Amino acid sequence: MSLRFRKPNEPEICDHEHSLLALAKLQKRRWRLAFDVIRFTRALASLSKIALDSNKQILRSLSYVAIDIGRALPHDDAGVNFLDIDQKILTTMVKQKNFESLSNLGGVKQVAAILGTDEKNGVPGNEAQLLHRTNVFGKNCYKKPDAKSFLSFVYEALKDTTIIILLVCAILSLAFGIKEDGLKEGWYDGSSIIFAVFLIVIVSAVSNFKQNRQFEKLSDESGDIKVEVVRDGRRQAASIFEVVVGDTVCLKIGDQILTDGLFLNGYSLKVDESSMTGESDHVEINGRENPFLLSGTKVTDGYGSMLFTSVGMKTAWGEMMSSISRDLDEQTPLQVRLKKMTSYIGKIGLTVAVMVLLVMLICYFTGNTTDERGDREFNCDKSDEERMAKIDKISVMARSSPFDKLLMVQCLKQKGHVVAVTGDGTNDAPALKEADIGLSMGIQGTEVAKESSDIIILDDNFSSMVTVLRWGRCDYNNIQKFIQFQLTVNVVALVINFIAAVSSGDVPLTAVQLLWVNLIMDTLGALALATEQPTNQLMTKPPVGRSAPLITKVMWRNLVAQALYQVIVLLILQFNGRSIFSVDEKIKNTLIFNTFVFCQIFNEFNARILEEKNIFKGLHKNKLFIGIVGTTLILQVLMVEFLNNFANTKRLNLEQWGVCVCIAAMSWLIGWLVKWIPVSAK
Structure with a gap:
């Protein structure tokens, strides 16, 4: 039911309509009786919540229950029943800016009086009243996409092309193995590949699932904005999730309007409605012509x-958000280069693998077998050339407009720089x-600045x-360490298997061993x-440009030396x-597999520090690194013994274990020697 107020020029009811008026009064009494019943029910629900929240019990006798509804709805607000308000009318009125409806x-x-709001004192701030408003008009929160389940991450991992190929190979290996060697012995290889794939999928899914949960938590925290509302005549901070219809809020430059509402008072208020309407012109808000304020706009x-009239x-904004989903696939420059x-x-790996397969098939059938474009264009070429020539020399740019700042960022990005900007104002x-990378201040920064950063x-x-800079450089440096380490593993494995397949038609490292x-x-x-921690030395290095190679000459020096040594030995x-x-042949292949793994374990220490000769520097501070190396050693012993x-291995004696360890330990000496070779750090 909605209430339409009489216009000032509307004639009053005539005397000859007294009978109709009496009937209307009777209907009004009936509506009031119905309202009392509804009000009592709501008061009972509110009181029960208060009792439950305070852990107090309601005293009762055997024959009746005594309830004081005054605690649930105070007498000073007893007339605010909200039955005369149609929420749809308020929502449509503000959304369509319908002045006639207003x-x-x-x-x-x-409207403020209907919502029980005092223009100066706001709404009553007691918990029961706020809960009552929330129950009637809803809570100020938006529907978010359902959180992805763990199984969805497992499914995504299984869609990877490499995983699919491995599963097909595992099934074929299982089928041919059982056919050749019988069920008792033939299931090992295929089942081993399936188990290894299962481990890879589970580890990947667990990692992505945890990252997703952390992101959701951070997103919820960053979305919990504090606003200044007026309740009981006092200004107080409240979470945006706790505001209710009828609240009044103070607005200033840079604030984001987070609900629909009406202008009460103010001076020269203008808002940017481009996020809702697409129009770039700022809209003036006043009580005479346009008192309507839309959520999602900015002061x-x-x-x-x-x-506040709707939440x-x-x-x-809520209606628009319900029809769209967030795009979280935007990638940083580093992610693009890594991909x-x-x-x-x-x-390259697939090409080598196909070549190895072809060689082995030939050997098998012939019987020869043994065991954005980012450039910006400006209207004036001359000014463009001067700007690009001077951009790197600018240290301070005073009293600059938002366009000047934007232009400077665009020019720096054109020249290949990775640009970071700090700011706290709307003009930033x-x-x-x-x-x-945009960085804004959490306390003094405006909502517009924080939303853009x-x-x-x-x-x-x-x-x-x-601190942000130190950790950013540390992450980049750690990624480079892993790239050097991982490329060494892949290069050695590919070269060894390729040369062995071409020369003898057999490979020393099996699919299960490579997966392991x-x-x-x-x-x-x-x-x-x-997990390596940032060091002060990282801050002495110049910043890395957008076009700088991810694999530096230092990394190539270290990588080639280690890979060459391992290939020769193996x-x-x-x-x-x-x-x-x-x-015998199986012991020999086990020696190759074991030596290969131990070479990677020792090379892991070399990869910790790319340039310095002391690879053990700060090792005692990284307990996790030591623990992971220890875990790897234990797992390798289990695989071999x-x-x-x-694993298609055979047990080794103590002397053979010693040989594997000694050969692998030589990688420390190789790593120390090659670091004496001077190369450019670029």
Whole structure:
């Protein structure tokens, strides 16, 4: 039911309509009786909540229950029943900016009276009243996409092309193995591959699931904005999730309007409605012509106060948000380069694998077998050339407009720089959004600035910027360490198997062994190298440009030296291992596999520090690294000594274990020697 107030020029009821008036009064009494019943029911619900929240019991006798509804709804607000309000009328009126509908309701002040809001004192601030408003008009929160379940991440991991290929190969291996060797012995290889794939999928899914949960938690925290509302005649901070219809809030430049509402008072208030209407012109808000304020818009000038008329999904912003979903797939420059490099490595690996397969098939059938474009265009070429020539020399740019800041960021990005921008005002928003990394202040920063930034410094301490920079450089350096380490593993494995397949038609490292190496090196190795803490030395290095190579000359020097040493040693074992150690073929292959794994374990220490010669510096501070290396050693012993059928290995004696460890330990000496070779750090 909705209430339409009489217009000032509307004639009163005539005397001859007394009978109709009496009937109307009778109907009104009936409606009042119905309202009392509804009000009592709501009061009972509110009182029960208060009792439950305070852990107090309601005293009762055997024959009746005594309830004091005055505690649930105070007498000073007993007349606010909200039965005369149609929420749809309020929502449509503000959304469509229907001034006629507002006039029919009696104007802004009359709407405030209907909502039980005092223009100066706001609404009553007791918990029961606020809960009553929430129950009637809803809560100020928006529907978010359902959180992805763990199984959805498992499914995404299974869709990976490499995983699908491995599963197909595992099924084929299982089928051919059972056909050739029978069920008792033939299931080992295929089942081992399936188990290894299962581990890879589970580890990947767990990691992505945890990251997603952390992101959701951070998103909820960053969305909990504090606003200044007036309740019981006092200004007080409240969470945006706790505001209710009828609240009044103070607005100033830079504030984001978070609900639909009406203008109460203020001076020269203007808002940017481009996020809702697409129009770039700022709209003036006043009580005479346009008192309507839409959620999702931003205050660009003036100040004022507004009355909340709709919250949550009933607002214009809520309706729009319900029809769209967030795009979280935007990638940073580093992610783009890593994805590109990973694609290249995958293509090279696939090519080598296909070549090995072809060689082995030939050997098998012939019987020869043994065991954005980012450039910006300006109107004036001359000014463009001068600007680009001077941009790197600018240290201070005073009294600059938002366009000047935006132009500077665009020019720096054109020249290949990775640009970071800090700001706290609304005029900083364009530059913050355009920059590769935007940083805003959490306390003094406006909502517009925070919305446009990538990182929010919660304590407003400028020294925290240094912390952000240290950790950013540390993450980049750790990624480089892992790339060097992982490329060494892949290069050695590909070269060894390719040369062995071409020369003898057989490969020393089986599919299960390679999967095992990739599992422990990709997962545990990445975790070990990614947990290195930032050092002061990182701050002495110049920043890395957008076009700078991800793999530096220093990394190539270290990588080539280690890969060359491992390939030479493993090829010697491949072609002369049986005669050197007087062992059979399976022991020889186990020696190759074990030496290969231990070479990676020792090389993990080399990868900790790319340039310095002391690879043990700060090792005692990284307990996780030590723990991961220890875990890897234990798992490798289990693979060689106890999981022979699974890993296609054979037990080694103490002397053979010593040989594997000694050969692998030489990588420390190789790493120390090559660091004496001077190369450019670029």
